[in-house]
Amino acid sequence: SDARINTIDDNGKPDIVIIYLGTNDCCGNYTLSEYSTAIKTMISKVRNLVGDPQIYLTTLGYSAYTGAKYQDSTRLAYNEELRKIAKEQECGIVPLDEYIVEDNYMIYLGDNLHYNAKGALLLSKIYEKAIKDYNGIAFNEDIEVEHKEQLPEGVLATVTATTNSNFWGNY
Numbered sequence: 001s002d003a004r005i006n007t008i009d010d011n012g013k014p015d016i017v018i019i020y021l022g023t024n025d026c027c028g029n030y031t032l033s034e035y036s037t038a039i040k041t042m043i044s045k046v047r048n049l050v051g052d053p054q055i056y057l058t059t060l061g062y063s064a065y066t067g068a069k070y071q072d073s074t075r076l077a078y079n080e081e082l083r084k085i086a087k088e089q090e091c092g093i094v095p096l097d098e099y100i101v102e103d104n105y106m107i108y109l110g111d112n113l114h115y116n117a118k119g120a121l122l123l124s125k126i127y128e129k130a131i132k133d134y135n136g137i138a139f140n141e142d143i144e145v146e147h148k149e150q151l152p153e154g155v156l157a158t159v160t161a162t163t164n165s166n167f168w169g170n171y
Contacts, residue, residue, distance in 0.1 A: 005045050013050045018094065018127060019043070020058035022078045023113055029069035036081050043089050056092040056130060057082045061100025065112035092134035094127055104147045 008014065019042055025035050043055055059079040063070070079097050086093045099122065100108055108119030115123060125143050132139040 002045075005042070005049065008046065009050050014053050016054045016056065016131065017046050017050070018056045018058060019046070019091075020094075022060045022075070022082075023063075026060070026074045026078065027065075027068035027070045029071070029074065032077050032081055035078055036085065039082065039085055040089070043085075043091065054092060054131070054134070055089070056094050056127070056134070057086045058094040058127075059083070059097040061096040061108075062102050062105045063109065063112050064102075064105065067112075092130055094130040096123070096126060099126055099143065099145050101147075104145060107146050107148070 008017070019039065021039060021042065022035065025038070030038075039057065046053065046055060059082050060075045062072070063075070075097075083093055085091070100119075105112075108115055108122055110116035110119075122143070122145065125141070129139045129141075129143060
C-alpha cells in the first residue's frame with residue numbers, strides 16, 4: 001500500500017526495514033511472478049523513500065491453514081523466491097521457515113496464520129539473530145524452539161482423566 005509505505009520515514013529515516021509479505025498472497029493464490037514483482041516493487045519503494053537502509057525479507061513459516069486458496073506448495077515456492085531476491089537485491093533474509101515448522105506452528109500461532117504472544121517473542125529473537133548474522137555480529141544466545149512432544153508408537157493422544165485418585169494415562 002502506497003499509503004503505508006509513504007509513512008515509513010515519518011519518525012526519521014530507518015536504518016533497517018523488515019519486509020514480511022506473503023501470507024495473504026498465498027491465500028489469494030498469486031502467482032510466483034506476481035509475488036516476486038510485488039517484493040521487488042516494495043524494495044524499490046523503500047529505497048526510493050529512505051535511501052539505502054538494510055532491508056530484510058522474511059520467509060513464511062509453516063501453517064496448516066486450508067482456507068481461501070492457501071497451499072503449502074505456494075508458501076515453499078515464495079520462500080525459495082525470497083531467498084533468490086535477497087541475494088539479487090543485497091537484502092538480508094529472516095528464515096522463519098527454519099523455526100516455525102509442521103510440528104510446532106500451533107505453539108506459536110494463535111490460529112493457523114497469526115502469531116500469538118509466544119510467537120511474537122520467538123520472532124523477535126529470530127529477527128535479532130538474522131540482523132546480527134547479516135552484519136557479522138555474534139548472537140550469543142540460543143533460540144529455543146518448542147516442538148510438540150512425540151507420542152509413543154500406537155498412542156493416539158495423551159488424556160488427563162480425573163477420578164477420586166487423579167491419574168495421567170496414555171490411551
